[in-house]
Amino acid sequence: MSKPRIGFHLSTAGGVFNAAERANQIGANTFQIFSSSPRMWRPARLEQVHCERMRELRKNYDCWPLVIHTSYLVNLCSQSEVVRAKSISAFHGEIERALALGAEYLVLHPGSWRGLTREEGLRLAAESIAKSLDGLNPQINDFQILIENTAGAEFSLGSSFEQVAELIHRLRNVAPVGACLDTCHTHVSGYDIVTEKGYEETARQIEATIGAKAVRVWHTNDAKAARGSKLDRHEQIGRGTIGVEAFRRLLNDKRFAHCAFIAEVPVEQPNDDQKNVALLKSLVHPTEKAGKPTANRANRKQSVK
Template identity: 70%
Template sequence: MSNHRESTIENMSLQEEKPKRIGMHLSTAGGVFTAAGRAQAMGANTFQIFSSSPRMWRPAKLSADHCDQMKKLRVEYDCEPLVIHASYLINLCSQSEDVRRNSIAAFRGEVERALALGAEYLVLHPGSWKGLSREQGLELAAESIQGAIARVPWQSCNFRILIENTAGAEFSLGGSFDQVGELILRLESVAPVGVCLDTCHTHVAGYDLVSAEGYEPTIAQIAAVIGLDNIKVWHMNDAKAPRGSKLDRHEHIGEGTIGLEPFRRILNDDRFSHCAFIAETPVDEEGDQERDLLALKSLAARKVPV
């Protein structure tokens, strides 16, 4: 009994000491694997990349050597998870059959590249249902994702597609927690899915992460319609625009309308201890990414407001 208790305490201690995973969206200039070195150099232990140009339909071809180097470097640097962000062009609930067909093919390519790189997560904006009903948009998005992953051997991999909430623009699927939750429900039996929450998107969509009084009701709503265990990644972005504006404009940590305290609160919320925290803040000057990363790491180490 004593040995069991000591083992349990030791395991709990190891879990408590497990470092928070905090990183940035990084460039892949010079080869996709170079992002791992950039993460290591700036002190990040997780990172996000594009596996191909986010604004071109024609995909990049990844060499097997570059994929192997990425896997090797991530092990060497203890850098996980690897998060890939899907192309901005993909619209899996478009009313246009041509756009939807191209989007399905492009998303399938995203999944294949993610698996080749050994990525744990692939973040997706489902798209716009303009010209359709909300219900039709949800149905098309779910069908398109299922079609894109058909016959792709993801089952044996530690891999999930993460639906990201959006800034709440009209017709943008994922602009509310309800829509994200509904899409997860439609997909969970046929695809490896989870959720990525963006602080800027959440804020400008009208949810309150900023005030101490509003934070808990917001988290309770996330828990009710999405499930906290489904949240795998937080995109940690301050916002240039005010709450409820529906304008997706990212700002440096602590310099926007969200401010520092909400980031400290999220980073130190035990309900999100399983998550990776990745910033997609602007690069206006040399050293901006390092400064934003340091801000997040400092807030994660600070348990009480200052």
């Protein structure tokens, strides 16, 4: 099998392509970025030369997939028509930039359905994603929109595997879609991934709802808060309430061997990004490290399906 894809969420300061340089420097062979400010409606403009440089560097460094995280402001199931319209426009821009950069995945938090029913929230999210695709052709570059599970807040869409699966089901004929699962979100929303027995039961629930093959990315984050707390607070890997053994099980689980594993933990000290990537890589069993790197996009496409 090809080597595991392990990386980090990185800054694009100085030009989006700099994230690819940083990924290579810290020993990552995949990475995630924001394509624009995650807390501003006004999008950044990507220079074509920067997009081309990003593609060139990723090819040179055998660094894939590129994962883009959607802005935190986007709420595609908002009860407010104004917010929903702004979110559709913003998500349209996210897809445009992802395609320009040649990104394989665009991660989305569907939003909050506060003031509505959960059924209405699911319907609006699916309709809004469909509208966001107007005039675009996402059927290229092995591109997929990934629905991320959330930490379990009361009105947050995607707080259970069943909700993620339902939204994917509704979108199956609209857009190329899959799932991104976050270890911290999974833990604090109430699933047990800490104990060996609990991890296996959780993995079986993923299989029964979303399907392991539909999961393309794992956000590998430890948690500051307790299981079931619904508090989304990321911690350095191995220092939180999840602990290092859960990550060892996940990284060596053949059901998720096709996934990219990307940490989104705080960088509190110099090289914390590099240290977390190195720790994750050290947890992969020697037999799983063996294998030739994938040589080209055609082989990559086969390896993740």
